[in-house]
Amino acid sequence: MQPLLHLNNVSKRYGAVRVLDGIDLTVADNEFLTILGPSGSGKTTILRLIGGFEGIDGGSLMFEGRDLSAVPINRRPFNTVFQDYALFHHMTVAENVGYGLKVRGRPKAEIAQRVAEVLDTVGLGSLGGRYPAQMSGGQRQRVALARAIICEPRLILLDEPLSALDVELRAQMQRFLKSLQRRLGIAFVFITHDQEEAIALSDRIIVVNRGRIEQEGAPEELYRRPRTAFIASFLGDNNLIAGTLATVDGHLCAIDTAAGRLAATVDGPALEKSSAVLLAVRPEHIRLDVEHAGAQGLAAEVTDIRFLGANVIIEAVNAALPDVLIKVRRLADGSAAGLRTGSRVQLSWDPSDATLLPAAG
């Protein structure tokens, strides 16, 4: 099936700065696509190209098979939540939100009713008469969101639309966006820094790094099978231990590290024997036992225990790997109660939970 939106080998530069380079990207009808990437990697730029606020310098941009480059911004059936909101400060909140309908010539009564509905949905029911300058940061962000969704376009571009909201409100908005997707069949291109949000909402995630797409896939796939060290540590936490590939037995490998031979699985392209590799194991996959004679695994000393709310992060160091801070994640349910800084522990993991990656170039 034809994708709704198709960016083909798109590049973009600002003066001498090459910001995007060979971006290939599709958005299917009714898909929730999230773009993740470090600050400054080019996420906003991708959105601005799609929205038509910047011209592309190379490649092509198609919507339902038609070239978009000749379509002016106002005729693209997209709406955008801008990273800096871009609210009209001379209009009230209600006027801002109703603007899309107003320019479509909808009757006043209809607009008023829809605006009231949407404002209710974003929790600003009573503030329609205010001006943006009289709103808090999170309230403004919600106005921006309301303004973009009210027209129910084919595709919504959202640039960190929930970043200024508290957890509860954010969860509520996430549910709302998902319901929109389900109810109206709208497609989403969504930028966020919140990985849980990305994983929870997205049908597919694209990770951008330095203007290129580094990996894409379903959230779980990306999380479980990162293909590069960057992805492994950018998306969620990961413990990376450098070593050389000693033996390969099907998927199962043995790696020689400074702390001895460790086991892992590999499911990407086969790696050369003796090549430099990284063993990646997620904090939540590490078992942690109080050290006792004859215990298996990596001996380590606990250097810090950090309470994060629902989770606890235990940091430990192995004497042979002084540079690697090994993180272990536990639920804050008292299961790590016996540990103290300085406790000696034994770290182990299921080889199938450890992934092998090519050492970063």
Place this chain on the structure above:
Amino acid sequence: MQPLLHLNNVSKRYGAVRVLDGIDLTVADNEFLTILGPSGSGKTTILRLIGGFEGIDGGSLMFEGRDLSAVPINRRPFNTVFQDYALFHHMTVAENVGYGLKVRGRPKAEIAQRVAEVLDTVGLGSLGGRYPAQMSGGQRQRVALARAIICEPRLILLDEPLSALDVELRAQMQRFLKSLQRRLGIAFVFITHDQEEAIALSDRIIVVNRGRIEQEGAPEELYRRPRTAFIASFLGDNNLIAGTLATVDGHLCAIDTAAGRLAATVDGPALEKSSAVLLAVRPEHIRLDVEHAGAQGLAAEVTDIRFLGANVIIEAVNAALPDVLIKVRRLADGSAAGLRTGSRVQLSWDPSDATLLPAAG
């Protein structure tokens, strides 16, 4: 000891809108104080009052025992990271960052060197010559941060200074802020929506709700012993089950709920017998067993399993409590692998992990 900063019964209104009401707040020397609260609760306003950008309508504001109201903004030894950055668009990044030093008449060479250092620290080492408009959202936020810390004031006011940064960068900036606190003895008033961030960084947290301080305390204390239903569910997830207090036995209570009698502890002010209460139990404290004859606890049916990366959230419903979506948190380490939507499970928890709260007015 005298607090560094002391807000005493401060109130603020915008026209007819009462935004802050009787705020009492102290910041100790070298303290890292975080203000948490829903969007629109008044966090930014508190910061603006301290900074002097708005006048207070009642109460008093003292710094080291001196009344601040007569001190002009530029003589207050505070620096601010504004929620909307407020970067000077006609100055380069380096000029923005160096501005605080420039107005103090520091020599050019010193400014240049300090700016380079600070820009390096926030990961913008090479971008000093750019204008803010040529930067991404996260980059701008880091410029704002750099500009505020370069003068190493006595107190830094930060309004969601890391909200536009990716997880990794954010962790790095958090470490940096902590090191500043340690190294220079600076005090922080910090606003964030990220609870893990709040818990990880803060010496003390203040939760604001509708312009009033709802509770304050050390992070773990607030998390473990919320005093109101609002705090219980605002700070981290909580499952709240309504019931009436049946028996009290020291700290241990029995509560009658629609799903039968449940046990919990209470450590706030004693509650009246037969009074309406809420039982709060955190998702990570709930044990979950596949249903089998004779199992203890609440029988429930799994309605959703959500993968969040390091954690999995399992949502279940008890037939007698159709309105309560009970959430259970597990590490994503395969321990919940056997569960499916529709699985029948048995939920239980240690009574000492369940807290009793007065039912919300």
Place this chain on the structure above:
Amino acid sequence: MNTSRSGSRQDLLRAGLSHALNLGLPLLFVVMPILSFVMVSFWTLRDGQILLIPTLANYRAFFTEGSYLPVYLQTVGLSLQVTLVNVALSTAIALFIFRRPPRMRFLILMSFMLPLFMSYIIKVYSIRSILGQRGLLNEAMLGLGLIDQPIEALLFSRTAIFIALAVLYLPYAILPIYLALDRIPANYLAACADLGATPLQTLRDVVLPLGRPGIAAGAVFTFILTFGDFVTPQMVGGTQGFTFGRIVFSQFGLALNWPLGSALAVILLVTTLLAVALAGLSIRREHVR
């Protein structure tokens, strides 16, 4: 924004229409008439008749003959002085307005604009009657016993020209400067103070730089208007009130020396263009997204 690479027919048409209007109208109503007129500056005047013989003599006359160059320089100097003082005053006044509560600003601004609606000629007359040796000012001061002899230097002097021009053209500079200041985001001022800047430093580093386009516009307005004005200097300047604008004007009267007049006008034009260019240079590219 640069969206259309292969624009549709309609877009092309629209772009064409836009070029036609924006370049065509000024071409038709401004450039053609003026250019064809200014061409006269290259013709020869002989026995009161304009001959179509190309010459640079009219331009040469400016540099070599009689009083043209000195008067020109004097006039430039005078206009520069007035511009300088007026821009400084206007900036101060614009700042004053800017620092009032928002609701009052427009009204105060308007009270500074209002004098523009009173006829210029009447104002000059009035200024003269105020400043005269037996004018209102002297009479008032005499009446109050502040002085016992009328001050004579008030009128018919360079000072008088200066005062009159400054007063007449002040509003032209206040408006653009204020309009630029008005756009400065409030939180820039907050940020500035927060970083420890004194009000004066805030002024120097943020307010004035951001007001610069307006200040430049105000300077251009003032310079051009005062440079071209010859009526005021003549009326209040006494024997000092002779300006370049007057010389230009006089060539088109009974002197019937249109070629020289046009040449002098072209020189005046080049001067004012230069002023505009200079003002343009002082504005750095604005970085607003």
Place this chain on the structure above:
Amino acid sequence: QSKGEVRLLAYEGYADPAWVEEFEKETGIAVKVTYVGGVDEQIAKMKASNGKDYDVVTIDTASLKAYADQKLISPIDKAKLTSAANLLPEFKSMANATFDGATYGVPWAWGSLGMVYDKKTFPTAPESWEVLWDPQYKGKVISLDDANNAVNFGAIVLGIKDPFHLDDAQFAQVKDKLIALKRNLLTYFAGFDEGTTIWSENDVVLMFSMGELAAVNLQKKGFDVGYTIPKEGAVGWLDNLSVSAGTPNPDAAYAWMNFVLQKKIGANMAKKFGYGSTTDAPEGMDYASRLIWADNPEDYTRRQAVWNEVKAAE
């Protein structure tokens, strides 16, 4: 109904609304007046429109030739000028308005550029113009700002026979004389009114004036001043009614000229504005014979240049 229109290019006072109304009623011809403020503007305006915008123009004798040379006005058709008979004898000949056998203007209003003096300072009228150069009155003298007449004036004071046709040496002399005068001046002035206004608001005792009107107005304001034609003589000016070369409707133009050349109109103008009328001998203006009637000068361009140099001089 309307019999077309007549478009006048005139100085203030040459087309009084009262006359216009009467004329329109009498002839059915609509009058449209365009006012000008000075001679320079007027010729610029005429030249740029090739005279097509106006039907009747008032031009002083000294610049008539310039208009004629530029073909901006056409000769008077005396047959159509039925009111010529009303002209006073001394204006009948129209000699000053006649070049190459064609007459280009009909005399209409006149005056002299005499001296106004303060009677308190000068109990008797000064005899000679030289008093204007007297350092004793430095800063108390004002003078007319008009290139042509200033040069005429300088030449007359210097006793040059033909002040309208100067040679190089005479030009140099006149220029020096005028520069010397400048050093004694409070200021120049441009119109009738300006002279009187400046006089009344400043301590002025002598004026090289634009005409009788200056003295009359000052007297009206309560100033004790006199008007005199010193022994060197004074320039007499005479404004003529001319027909624009571009007029599409000469009949209307002549109708207007015939109308205003009536005695009662002349008398009315003299009374209201103090100009001398050519149809009605004005009271007190008995010195027409001592005036040196302005003639077409040798070179306007040069006079302008000289005058500019005078005004630019330190």
Place this chain on the structure above:
Amino acid sequence: MKQKAPFIDAVLGFIAAVGLIALYAPLLATAAISFFQVVRVRGKLSFASFSLEPYVALLGNAEILSALFTSLVVATLASLLSLVLALMFAFYFVSARRSLGMAMQIMVFLPFLLPPIITGLSLLIAFREIDLGRGLVTIIIAHIVFIVPVVYRTVLVRLQLLGSSFTEASLDLGASRVQTLAYVILPQMRPALISGVLLAFAISFDETLITLFVAGSETTLPIRLWAMMRVGFVPEINALATLILLFTAAITFAIGLMQRAGERG
């Protein structure tokens, strides 16, 4: 938020006060003598008692009133049309290629940079060439040619400070360019537009030297005054000037009060 700076405010306030006094002194003097005619008894200045004579005379002076009317018509049309053109040019400047924008800008600016007599004469000749009869139309065209640069600059400064994000947001929401202009850009430029039009009106209302050439038999008020300068102003003129001042004051203050409150940032 404004930093408190009493000393600076005092200095600025002083300058503003001096400026205001200097600006209004000539106006007040004129207004004063319209009510109390100045008489000089043997050169000594004194005021006659209060009288409204000039105002009564003004009512009967059809010539001046019709000149006033012409001026009002010209200034209204010229300033409104100038605003439209100035806006068009300003948008062209910010959106067209830099070189084209500059070319347009220089052309638009020319009449303002030249001595008025040149502008006046060249327009007069041009009108003659295309056989456009001198009258209201030519006056209005000439005024527009002269005023547009001023309005254009005023508008452009504001437009450039506006940035593109609002335009982008508006287009993104499906607004056409015209709608974006009407709903987003113009409202944000309102102070510049209002004061631009007022400025244009004031200039046109008072334009003398160019009008002098392009006017046919239509007489505007300044032209009438210009000609009157020769023999002196009639007292009605002071009355008229005073009335004009009062009217414009009333109108501008009404506009000022209508400005919507509550906009911030």
